[in-house]
Amino acid sequence: MAHTGRRDAPELPDFSLLKRLARDQLIYLLEQLPGKKDLFIDADLMSLLDRIANVTTLKQHEVDKLYKVELKPIVSTSDQLCFLIRPRIQTVKWIADIVNSDKASGRFRRYKIIFTPQKFYACETVLEEQGVYGDVTTDEWAFYLLPLDDDIISLELPEFFRDNFLEGDQRWVTTAGSALRLVYSLYGPFSKVYGIGRCAKMVYESWRDQVEDGEQKARQPEIGNVFLIDRDVDFVTPLCSQVVYEGLVDDIFRIKCGSVEFGPEVTSSDKSLKVMVNSQDKVFNEIRNEHFSNVFGFLSQKARNLQTAYDKRRGMDIQQMKTFVSEELKGLKQEHRLLSLHIGASECIMKKKTKQDFQELLKTEHSLLEGFEVRECISFIEEHINRQISMIDSLRLLCLLSITENGLLPKDYRSLKAQYLQSYGIEHLLTFANLKQIGLLVEQQPGETLTVMESKVGKLVNDKTAGKLTDAFSSLAKKSNFRALSKRLVLIPKSGEEYDLRVPRDMAYIFSGAYIPLSCKLIEQVLERDGWTGLEEVTRMLNGHEFAVTGGTNGTEARIKTDPQRIILVMFLGGCTYSEISALRFLGREKGYKFIVLTTAITNSARLLEALLDNHA
């Protein structure tokens, strides 16, 4: 990074411990089934497992063959089958089918299911209903937290979002609570916990309940404060196009479990390459938080530096050359390789994103955020749909429009939906039903009247009742109140001023200076005020459920800003984007904090919307 943060920034705790714990537990579980066995792994646990234990480790513990769970009949010849799966009903049903078909053909095998991070009663019921409960043994691999980077920990539960916010299924709340508890017991005690959102509150309570069993070690905490936030508090941010390098890489190449697969067009060879993108990658580490327009500058600077480093060897004597080769060359080579990779990636991004279409897309997004020239935006969206440019992008724009405008006018709502269906198929009728339910794409209520009435009532009665009324109204209309929020929190920097993206002055730089992410702004405000005081209006517009609790023993010490006090764990329930992480990193540098992001999964606009699709049963 070009600009260094405050020098007194505290050190981050070491999270590799989490991996070690998980690995040891997995090995223990595998050893519970002695002898050679075949291991079936849920597809989405594959890359996760890669980060914990490699194939050699598994083979050492008598895993014979590895299969991916594909919900098809299996071909394994082993007498022992071990399944490592997420607690999902279909998967369990599939296993039950395997057991039953083995039984039918008179084959005897031992089966073991390892659920991670926990098993659900529902899954056991399926086993019971299928009559195989006695034939399988089940276990839990309490693997909650995967450290993706120095400051990112993920639960890797993408379904959390849909289950919790769309289906109203709170089964993962306890899981999130347990995850928080694990962090607490390893890096706590926390001195203050803030949060906003229904789910956040439930997770907090779940964690509290779990902790109450009397573990309070007097220990130097490594993480001081915790901030819990629901994804549905801020849908705007993840719906915006990302323009920070890391976010862009995620949008375009999809970072999976901290690693990304660059295709031939990036590697400029004929095969694709899987690379880890984290702080270990020095080149990436420097550009990850940069606005894309700066990336090329950095990369060429870097290339030049590299060249100079290489050039050093001219005019070296033998001895110097020897040290150069043994000490520096390898690092340089490595850097070289990475550099060319990222240049390739950037080129690829450039190709896709600097086209006129993309510029116009960004323009539309920014107009929507500002609430400026909305009609034109609508016709842009219309055209976007009509030209079938991208199913997800069209949907994203529709949602963005709906949130920023507090719902679509009935006429627009209908016509846009009809056009969308014509373009992308009738099955999106269900998608629309989902979007409506979650509040992302709604019809404007006879809006004016509501607001007018609200303000009138507000004047008549005191604040508290008005708050309640607003609650009632907003739950009625599922309003997002984005415009009012953005005004109150100054999320949209004044337009007209030149925004120098190379020297960002606030978090808005992650969206080219057009918008400060609401989620991060909330965090900033709450930390600054040490609570929600003064933000009553805001929380009311966000449907409340905010809390700030002084936790545990050292409440009085909390005033002294010790190092751990400035390490803040932000837990996103329902996923967070790389842009938000970048914004928090920026905020941390500015204020001398260190943020650790704990998320249920890394998300972006595409993932968010794909989770809400219903186009296949």
Next chain:
Amino acid sequence: MAFVTANWNPLGEAFYRKIELYEMGWNLKDGLRECLVAAAPYGGPIALLKEPQRRSPSVRPQLEIYSSSGVAMASFPWKSGVVKQLGWTVCDDLLCIQEDGTVLIYDLFGNFKRHFSMGNEVGQSQVVEAKVFHSPYGTGVAIVTGASRFTLATNIDDLKLRRLPEVPGLQGAPTCWAVLTQDRQSKVLVATGADLFILDYTACTAVSPPGLSPQATSIVHMCVSFSYKYLALFTDSGHLWMGTANLKEKLSEVETKVRNPPKQMAWCRRPKSQQPSVVIMWDGHILVAGECKNTISYHLEGVSILVPELDGVRIINGTHHELLQEVPASCEEIFKIASMAPGALLLEAHKEYEKESQKADEYLREIKEQNLLGEAVKQCVEAAGHELEAETQKTLLRAASFGKCFLSNFPPEPFVSMCRDLRVLNAVRDYTVGIPLTHTQFKQMTVQVLIDRLVYRKLYPLAIEICRYLKTPEYQGVSRVLKHWACYVCLCITVWCVCLPQVKISLSLSPSLPLPQLLEFEPRSGEQVPLLLKMKRSQLALSKAIESGDTDLVYTVVTYLKNEMNRGDFFMTLRNQPVALSLYRQFCKHQEQDTLKDLFNQDDDHQELGNFYVKASYKEKRLEAQIGHLQSAVDEYNKAKNEFAAKATEEEMRLLRFQKKLEEEKGESLVGFSLHDTIRTLLAVGLHKHAEQLYKDFRVPDKRYWWLKLTALAEKEDWEEIEKFAKSKKSPIGYLPFVEICVKHHNKYEAKKYVSRVTPEQKVKAHLAVG
């Protein structure tokens, strides 16, 4: 006071008194006639089986259970076989011994507990007579069958049947028999005519009581004392022989001058009693016989039964409940007319003292001179314990307390504990409780047992009060009672929920703390919820589970409910609990699609039903089925007043039909495409006419159609057609896209054709594109 001795009757050295305990609360039409009656010792309950011989199924005999005061505790028609004998166990359970040898056990409130059999062979020969007896090993049952064989079980809780050896020469039932407990063994004493045998497990020994009057030719009745120490035999000559149970010693023999066999006989003595005595009952009168020649005779009204106790005999008839006992020594000393015993003098002194007469001092002095004041106080305290009248008790205790004032080092404990005991005894003797315990029995029985019995009778508040009053240690007192009570309340509520959902049992017997509140004390919902389920409080369990936020727990309850309830109720329950509902929906989505449909149907959730059908249509391969599902979806959407969705679905159906038709005609794969994709495909393969038709039929916006056609044609690089298209009418999307698309396909030549038609504002862009 003067009348204390009014009901005393002298017999030899000792006096006997008959005290009325209760006027019975029951209302029996025929008294105890034609009833099987069993009364438990220690003031226990009374069981009545009216007309036990009645076998007709239409009129079943009624089994009734009463407290000693005749307060009804249970009543139910007897539906099982013919009962030969009723009896009570030591822990107040009712035993009903049937003719076929089956013994049924009921609790105090007539709830069936269990049954056991006295052996298979009894089945044919049938029980002729049965006896229930108590020994240090518990409650035992002895029977004699029609085949004259005895079978005996010493402890019914640890059932070991002993078939006793045959009695030589015994045909049919013996004239009389009794169970003895000797040498840690239960034995049966049998009389056949003049012969007497002792049957133990191994042998049958003939015995003869020493000094039995030679006139007797047959022993017609016998009884064993409460402690199994003494035996009484009644002969056909009217002689009563009394002796020790081991038949080694004769105590006395009395001629009663009554020759017909008595109905019942019972020993009437007390620990440290002055003489052995037996109560003999015939129809209409009873006789008390002791060591001396004369006897006391009482008249009896109606049919009665004798209940031997540790220190007397209780006599129960249709209206009254009386206690016949030898007057205890202390009472006798104090109340005997013209008694000069120190206790009597102290009582007298106190009386005078109350009258403020100086005679009090005289009396006191008299006792003091003999140095017997301590003795006097002791006598008064002791006598108070033996009196049943509260007034008499008070008088005696006051006298004792008065005497105590003149003693310097008299230990207070006997007095204090006697006061306490009496309070407890008076409380339990109360009519509503109906346990007429004497002090001697109470001491024998111990407080613990008394509390157990109260608990067993569900008299929890009284039991707690007694525990507190007697300062019983918590763990064996109050908390134990509370534990029982809690169990009972739970049971009660279970009963309430299971059997009588519409009737609310008022928990009048206990402080009315409802169960859920009790469970509130259980902080772990993980524990609470299964408990609630067990108690069938499923609704509460569900809301508790939801409250806990533990979805797994919610799921447990939901599955439970699903299996327990019928569908309609189950869905209704879920409807009130959105969290549970969404959870169940999730489950159904994967497991039971049809249930999901029912669920939506139940809720009249037409929107979701519509969505459900749309989803179902994907899964269908055949067009007709698909259309069928979609039609249902349309209907549902219409019901949901979602016109938009209904229209969209209708259009989809039209599109599908169109696609299918075309597919069949032209062999292009189209089914499943969106409208847009369909048109594009049609254009791509040159079916312009059909594309045009779709465009019109589905009222595709012009803009879209133009974009669509333009891209499709450009894709084909059909420049000629593009040109025709551009000229067909004024482009609704302008002409810039024409330029751009040509450039995109690297045909600058074509692009230039359209530049001129681009609007002035966009001209720059167009020129830039062309380059």
